[in-house]
Amino acid sequence: MSPTAWRAVAAGLGVAGLVCLGLAVPASRASGGAPNGSLGTPLWSARRVPTLVGDAAAAQHLQRALDGDVGGVAASCFVVAEGRQPLVAHAPDSALIPASTEKLLTATAALHVLGPDFRYETKVVAAAPPAGGTEPQVWMVGAGDSVLATGDFAAYLQSQPTTHNVAVTTRLEPLADAIVNQGVRSIPGGVVGDDARYDAQRYLPSWPPSYRTDPDIGPLGALTVNGGYKLVGGSRLVPVDDPALAAAQTLTQLLQARGVQVGPASAHQPPPAAPATVASVSSPPLRDILTSDLRASNNLTGELLVKELGVRVGGQGTTSAGVRAITSTLQGLGVPTSGLSLVDGSGLDRGDRVSCRTLAGVLDLAAQPAFRTILDALPVAGEQGTLAGRLQGTPLAGKLRAKTGTLSGVGGLAGVLDVGRPLRFALLLNGNLTLAQAMDARERFAVTLATFPDISGDALVPAPAAVTPRTG
Numbered sequence: 001m002s003p004t005a006w007r008a009v010a011a012g013l014g015v016a017g018l019v020c021l022g023l024a025v026p027a028s029r030a031s032g033g034a035p036n037g038s039l040g041t042p043l044w045s046a047r048r049v050p051t052l053v054g055d056a057a058a059a060q061h062l063q064r065a066l067d068g069d070v071g072g073v074a075a076s077c078f079v080v081a082e083g084r085q086p087l088v089a090h091a092p093d094s095a096l097i098p099a100s101t102e103k104l105l106t107a108t109a110a111l112h113v114l115g116p117d118f119r120y121e122t123k124v125v126a127a128a129p130p131a132g133g134t135e136p137q138v139w140m141v142g143a144g145d146s147v148l149a150t151g152d153f154a155a156y157l158q159s160q161p162t163t164h165n166v167a168v169t170t171r172l173e174p175l176a177d178a179i180v181n182q183g184v185r186s187i188p189g190g191v192v193g194d195d196a197r198y199d200a201q202r203y204l205p206s207w208p209p210s211y212r213t214d215p216d217i218g219p220l221g222a223l224t225v226n227g228g229y230k231l232v233g234g235s236r237l238v239p240v241d242d243p244a245l246a247a248a249q250t251l252t253q254l255l256q257a258r259g260v261q262v263g264p265a266s267a268h269q270p271p272p273a274a275p276a277t278v279a280s281v282s283s284p285p286l287r288d289i290l291t292s293d294l295r296a297s298n299n300l301t302g303e304l305l306v307k308e309l310g311v312r313v314g315g316q317g318t319t320s321a322g323v324r325a326i327t328s329t330l331q332g333l334g335v336p337t338s339g340l341s342l343v344d345g346s347g348l349d350r351g352d353r354v355s356c357r358t359l360a361g362v363l364d365l366a367a368q369p370a371f372r373t374i375l376d377a378l379p380v381a382g383e384q385g386t387l388a389g390r391l392q393g394t395p396l397a398g399k400l401r402a403k404t405g406t407l408s409g410v411g412g413l414a415g416v417l418d419v420g421r422p423l424r425f426a427l428l429l430n431g432n433l434t435l436a437q438a439m440d441a442r443e444r445f446a447v448t449l450a451t452f453p454d455i456s457g458d459a460l461v462p463a464p465a466a467v468t469p470r471t472g
Contacts, residue, residue: 055453058452058453058454059087059088059452059453062080062087062088062448062449062451062452062453063088063090065448065451066078066080066088066090066445066448066449067090069441069444069445069448070090070427070429070441070445072431073429073430073431073433073441074430074431074432075091075094075096075429075430075431076090076091076094076096076427076428076429076430076431077089077090077091077092077093077094077096077355077356077426077427077428078090078091078092078356078425078426078427078428078445079092079356079357079359079360079425079426080423080424080425080449080452081360081364081423081424081425082421082422082423082424083422084364087423087452089356091356092355092356092357092360093338093339093355093357094339094355094356094428095338095339095340095341095353095354095355096353096354096355096356096410096428096429096430097350097352097353097407097409097410097428097430098347098352098353098354098359098405098410098412098428099347099405099406099407099410099411099412100297100299100302100346100347100403100404100405100406100412101347101354101359101403101404101405101412101413101414101426101428102302102342102345102346102347102352102354102405103293103294103297103302103345103346103347103403104294104359104362104363104374104403104414105326105330105342105354105358105359105362106302106305106306106309106326106345106346107290107293107294107305107373107374107377108329108330108333108335108362108365108366108371108374109309109325109326109329109330110286110290110305110308110309111286111287111290111370111371111373111374112329112333112370112371113309113312113313113325113329114286114308114312115286116285116286116287116373117285117286117287118285118286119282119283119284119285119286120143120144120145120170120282120283121143121280121281121282121283122140122141122142122143122145122148122170122175122223122280122281122282122283123140123141123143123277123279123280124138124139124140124141124175124178124179124191124251124277124278124279124280125138125139125141125271125272125275125276125277125278126138126139126272126275126276126278127272127275127276128276129182129276129278130182130183130184130278133183133184133185133186134184134185134186134187134188135184135186135187135278136187136188136189137187137188137189137190137192137263138179138187138189138190138191138192138278139191139192139193139194139269139271139272139275140191140192140193140194140223140247140248140251141194141197141223141271142193142194142195142197142198142221142222142223142224142244142247143197143222144197144198144222144304144307144308144317145170145224145283145304146224146227146289146298146300146301146303146304146305147167147168147169147170147283147284147289147292147301148169148170148172148224148225148226148247148281148283149169149170149171149172149225149226149227150171150172150173150225150226150250150254151171151173152231152234153169153225153226153227153229153231154167154169154171156231156234156235157169161388161389162296162297162385162386162388163292163296164388165384166291166292166295166296166384166385167292167296167298168284168288168289168291168292169284170281170282170283170284171281172225172250172251172254172281173254174281175251175254175279175280175281176251176254176255176257176258177258178278178279178280178281179255179260179278179279180255180258180259180260181279182278182279184260184278185259185260185261186260186261186262187255187260187261187262187263188261188263189263190248190252190262190263190264190265190266191248191249191251191252191255191262191265191266192248192265192266192267192268192269192271193223193242193243193244193245193246193247193248193265193266193267193268194223194244194267194268194269194270194271195221195222195223195224195243195244195247195267195268196222196268196270197222197311197317198220198221198222198304198307198308198310198311198317198318199307199316199317199318200221201220201318201319202219202220202221202243203217203219203220204319204343204344204348204349206343206349206350206351207344207348207349211348212239213239215229215237216299216348217299217300217303217346217348218237218239218240218243218300219239219240219241219242219243220243220300220303220304220307221242221243221244222244222304222307222317223243223244223247223248224243224244224247224300224304225243225246225247225250225251226250227300228240228243228246228300230246242267244267244268245265245266245267245268248265248266248267249265251265252264252265287373287377289301290373290374290377291373291376291377293305293377294374294377294378294379294385294403295377295378295379295384295385295386296385296386297385297386297403297404299346299348300346301346302344302345302346302347303319303344303345303346305322305345306319306322306323306325306326306344306345307319307321307322308322309321309322309325309326309329309345310322310324310325312325313325313328313329319343319344319345322345323342323343323344323345326342326345327340327342330358330361330362333365334361334365335358335361335362335364335365336355336357336358336361337358338355338357338358339353339354339355339358340353340354340355340358341353342354347405347407348407350407350410354428356414356426356427356428357426359414359426359428360414360424360425360426362374362414363375363414363415363416363424363426364424367424375401375415375416378401378402378403378415378416379401379402379403379404379415380398380400380401381394381396381397381398381399381400381401381402381446382394382396382397382398383397383398386404387400387402387404390439390443391443391446394447395419395450396417396419396446396447396450399417399418399419399450400415400416400417400446400450401415401416401417402414402415402416402417402425402446403415404439404442405428406435406438406439408433408434408435409430409431409432409433409438410428410429410430410433410438411427411428411429411433411437411438411439411441411442412427412428412429412442413425413426413427413442413443413445413446414426414427417446417449417450419450421452421453423449423452425449427442427445429441429442
C-alpha cells in the first residue's frame, strides 16, 4: 500500500479509536435503561473497527482498480454508491456524450409527468356517426403511440434477439375490427392520417444522414405504425417517407381485408371541428412501454416521449420543448443537472451531454416507489434486452441490471449490481473506441465492480520490506 493510502488508513484507525472511547455507551443506557443495568455491547465498539477499516481499504482498492479500467480512455467518468453512501468516483461532474444511457432521464421525466398508468389513445373520427353502413371520410388521429403495430411487425420484433420477449405493441388490427363492428362498410373518401399533435420534423438536423436509412430510428411523427418502417420480405426494414400517410394506408389495407370499400388514403388534412369518435385503440400502460424502451433501447419511443413532454409541459410538440421539459422536471425532482445539455431524447445525438452524477441521481430516484419502473425495466446481463447476449455464464449474469449506451467512440453503463452487496453505478466513456471496444470496456468495469469488497490481504497488511544484504 502506498504511503498516502497508509496515512488514510492510520487516520481512520485513529478516528475510530477516539469514537470508540468517547461514544462507548452501554446499550441499556442508550435505550433509556437504568444505569445499573447490563452493559451489553457499546453502540460504538472497537469490535467494529476492522469492518470500518476493511470497507475503507476495499473502497480504496476499488478506486485504484476502476481508475485503471478507464485509464486509457480519453474522457471518462464514473460514480459508485452503496445505498445512498458514495463509495468511489472519477470526474463525476464531467459532462460527456451519454449515448442511450440518456433514455434513463427521458423515462424518469415521462414517469413523473405522465404517470406509470398513462396510455396513448389512437382514434378514428368522422364528421358524424356512420349511417347506412357508410362513412364519407374518416380521420386516423395520432396520439404519439410509438408502439402501434400490425401483427406481422409484432412477430418480427419477437424474432429479434434484443426485442424477443421485451417488445410491447399496440395492435392495429383491433382498431380495424372496431370500425367494422360499428357497421361501417364503405368509406369512399378514404382514411386521412392526422399527426398534427407533434411537429413535422422527421429527423433532427444535427443527426448524421445515415440515420435516415438506419433501422435504429424511423421517421418521427405523432401517427406512426410499425416504427415508421415497411417490413420487406419479413426481415428487412425500409423507412417510410411520411409516417402519417403510411399509417392511413396500413389501416386502409386492414379494412379492405375485412370487406370494407375504402377510397385512397391521404394525410395532413385537419379533422372536423367537432368530430364523432368511430373507434379507438389504447396502448399498453406507460410502465410497459418504458420497460420495452429501456431494455431494447427503442430510439423512436425516446424521441416521441420527448415530443409528448413538450406538449404536456411546454405546450409544443417539438423536440426542443421536450428536452427543456426533461431538464426542468429533473431539477424539480432534485436531480443534479450541472453540465446537462440535451439535443434529443434517445441519446442518438452526439451533442448531448450528461454527467455521471446526473445519471446516479436518476438511479437514486429509481429507488423510490414512484420511479421503481426504471429499475424494473433495466436490461439484465445474459437474460434480457441489450445485455441478453452479454456476460452469459459469468457471475454477473442475472445480477447486473443496467442501461447500456453505445455510439462510435462512446460507451455507457448505468444501473445496479448485486453480487453480495447491492451497488448503484454510472459509467461513461468517450474516446477513440470502436463499438466492440466500448462494450468490452464497460463490461470490464462491471467485472471489477463485482469484486467489491473483496481485497487481498496485502491491501490491509503490506508485505515486509525486502532485506538488503550487507556488503564488506
